Amino acid sequence: MTTEAADRRGNELRFLDPAILARIGSLELKARTVVEGFLSGLHRSPFKGFSVEFAEYRQYLPGDDLSTIDWKVYARSDRYYVKKFEEETNVDCHLLLDISASMGYGSRGVTKLRYGSMLAASLAYLMNRQRDRVALTTFDEAIVTMLPPSARSSHLRSMLVTLDRIVLGRRTNVSKPLHLVADAIGKRGIVMLISDLLDEPAAVIEGLRHFRFRGSDVIVFHLVDPAERTFPFQRAARFRDVELGDELMAVPSIVRQQYLDALQRAIDGYRRELGSVGVDYQLLDTSTPLEFALMAYLSTRVKRR
C-alpha cells in the first residue's frame, strides 16, 4: 500500500460513524480499520513518532531470535542481519470495560457496550502496535473476565475474541471491581476505564483514586448514548430501568430539563472530581467516531511524557 493510498483510505475512514462501523463483522478488522485510518491521518498531525521505532541493523549473533532476521538484507548481501527496534515506552495498559446491563442500552443501533468494545479493541490494537503490554478486564458488579498484560499479537487476538464474545452482565458496581484490579496490578501503567458510570459517583472516584495511589495513569471514557444526552422522548411513557426492571411514569416535556440538569451535574462532577485527582476524563457520545477517543488517549500520553 502506497503512502498516498493509505492517506486516502485514512481520510475516508477517519470519522467512521460507530453505527456503520458496528456492521463490520470482525472486531479485529474494526480495530484495524479505526487505528490505521487514525494513524494514517496522524501523518499530518503533531502526534507522530509515538509508535515503536526502527533503531539499527546489526549482525546476527547466535541466540538471537530467528524471527528478527531481515531476510531481504540477507538476499541482497548474503549476510544475516537482525532488525533492532527501540521501544519508546514499556508500560502496561489495563483496559477496564464495564459490561453491566445498563451498557446494553443503545438508541441508534449501537449500544454503549458495542461502542465500548470497539473502543477497547482499537486501543488494544493501537497499543499492541506500539508493543505496549495490554491487559483486559470486563466487569459488572464483579470482575467477569481478566486477561493479563501482554504485548504478543496472539494475546491481542485472544483479547479481541474475548471482546467479541462479551455477554451483557448484571447490575453496575464500578467501584468494587476497580479496587480489585487496582490491588492486582503489579507495576505502574495506564488504566483505561470504559463505562457509562451509572453508579454512585463518590464510589467510582474512590476506586479510580486507588489507581492513582498505585502510581498509574488513569483515563476514563464515560460513554453516553445520544438519547441519554438529549432525552428526545415526546409522549408520556413508562420508563423501565434496564438493570432493575422497575418503572417510572414520566411526561418527557415536564421532566426533560430536570433530567438533563441532573445528567450535566453528574458530568460536571466527574470532570471536576477526577481532574482534581489527576484522572483524565473523556465524555464520549456513542455517536462520536472512535478516532476522537483515540485522539483523547494519545493526547493524554503526550501530556504524560
Next chain:
Amino acid sequence: MFGLSFLSPLFLVGVAAAAIPIAIHLFYRRTEPVIEFAAMRYLRQAPVEESRRRRLRELLLLALRVTALVLLALAFARPYLAGAAGASGEATVVLVDTSASMSAPGQFERARDRAADVVRAAPATHAVAVLAFANAADVVSPLSADRAGALAAIAQLKAGAGATRFRAALERAGEELGGRQGRIVVVTDLQESGWDAATDSGIPEGATVEVEQIDGPNANLAVTSLRLESGEALAVVQNFSSVAVTEQVVFTADEGGAQKRRLSAVPISLPAGGSAEARLPLGDLQAGALMAAISDREGFVADNARHAVFDRGSAVSVVALTASGHPSESLYLERALAVADGPGGFRFRAIRAAAFAGFDDGELDVVIVAGSNGLDERGRQRLAEFVRAGGGLLVAAGPDVDAAILSQALSGVVATGWRLRPPAAVSFAPDDSRHPVFRPFGGVGTLGNVTFTRAALVDAPDGARVLARYTDGTPALVEEWTTAGRVLVFASDLNYRWNDFPLQPAFVPFVHETLRYLASARATRTEYLVGELPAAAGPTPGVVQLDARQGRARRVAVNTDPRESDPRRMTVEAFHAGISRLQARAVVAAQAEARREEDAQGLWWYGLLLLVVSLAAEGLLGRRLG
C-alpha cells in the same frame, strides 16, 4: 331486620355506566408505551412518579370515578331502608262478620259454627287469630297456636249493629298476619254494600283470602230514617223484599231519665222493594228523644228501630252583623239557612253591628260579619271574647265591612287582614277539595261558575290556611285557627253585591257547610251512625249522652247505617274481584309508603354528598397525576 330498597330501581341500570371509566382506564393503560432506559439514576431526580405508586393512584382515581357514577345512579334510584321484614311462620286469620246484616234469626249462630270449623281445620303448623269486624275489626283472639282460646273467643261473639266494611277488616287482618305467609278466611254474608267504604288500604301480597259464606234472609224491613218535620215525626220504612207487606211503626218518646212513653203506632203498607212514611204529630212534645220501631221477625234485628233527638239546642245558632240590621242586608244568607231551620239545622238572626254588644240570645255558635259600621268598642270586645271562647266567625269582606275596624277588634286574636283592590272579573276554586267546607262538592267545579266582579285582597298570615283561591291566585277563603275556635275570611260579600254567588246552586251547601264547620268546635250534630262515635259512646243504636264540652252537654241519636239494611249479597267471585282491587291498591299503598319512608330518610342526599366528595377527591388526585 332492615334492608336497602329503592324507590326507582330502574335507575340502577345507570350503575353500568361505571364500566365507562373502567374501559377508559384499561384502554389508556394499553396505549401508554414502555421505554427501556438506562440512565434512570438521573431520571429519578426529576419529579417523576414510580410506576407502581402511579398505578395505585390510578386505581384509586378509577375507584373514585366509579364510585361517583355508582353514587349518582344510587341517588337517582332513591334508596331507603325498608321497614321491618315479615315475621316467620304461617298463619290463618279468621274474620267473623258481626255487622247488623248478620243479625237475622239464627244467622249468626251459623257463622259462629263455621268460624269454629275453620279454626279446627286450620293446618297444625299455622298460628290462628280471630277477628270480629263490622265498621272496624277487633282482635278477639290474637295470633297464636292456642286453638281452644280461639274457639272460646268465637263462642263469645255476637252480631252487632255496625255496618259491613270489608276493606277495613281485610287491612286489619293483613296487619295481624304481619308479613307472614298465610290465609285470611272471611266468615260473612257477603253483603253487597260492604265494599263501598273508600279507604286507602290493602292486604299483603303473600296472603290468600277464602270466603265462608253464611246465607242470610232475602227479605228485610228497616226503619231507614226518622226526622222531625213541621211539628211531625216522620219515619221512613224500607221494604227490601219482593213482596208487599203491611207493618206498623211504633213511636216512643224518651223525655230524659228512664221515662219512655209510647206515643202511637202508625200502620203502613209497603210495596215490594219500596218504602213508606209514617207520620206522627208531636203536639206539645218540644224536646227530647224519639224512637220509631217495627217488628220484622224475618229480617235483620238491628235495623228494626231508629232514634232521633230533637233538643232545641241542637240547631246551630247563627248571628249576622249587618250595617243597619235591615233584612235585605242578609237576605241570601237567611234564605239559604231557612231550608234547614229547626233542630239539627240552623237558627239564624240578623242584627245591626251596633247592637251586638247588647245582644243576648243564649247560646251563640257562629257570628257572620257582613257589616261593621257601628260596631262600638264594647261590641268589638265582645266579638274578640266570642272568638277566644271558641266561637266560629265568618267575615264576609264585602263593601260594608271595614278591615280596620275588624283588625282593631280582633287584634291579638286574628291576624288575617285585607284591603280593597280594583274591580276585576275572577272566579274561585278550592285549594283543597277535601276540606270539610268543600267536601259536598266532591271536587266538581260548580264553584267555578261563581263570577266575582269585586274582591278583597286578603293577606294570609303565617299559620293561616288558604282554602280557596281566585283564578288570579290570590286567596278567596282563608282559615285561621284561634286558641279554641275557627275564623274564616271570605274575600268578597255574601249578599249579591260583588258576586253572583247567592244565585248559584252551590251557595246553599257552601253556606251550610261553612257554618257547620265553624260551629263544629261546638258540635251540634244530633245523629250518628254506629261506629262513628268512640266505642264507649255508641256501639249500639240508641240515645246517648255525650261528654260535656265547652259547657254544653247534649244527647245524640246513634242509629244503624241504612245501607246495612239492604240484604242483597254479592257472589264469591265478585268478592274476590274486590280483593284483587285491594291487592292492587296494596301495591300502590306500598309504593306510597315507600315514598314516604324514602322522603323521611332522604338517603339520596347523602349519596349526592358522597358524590361531591368523591368528585372533589378525584379532582385533587387527577391534578397530581397530571
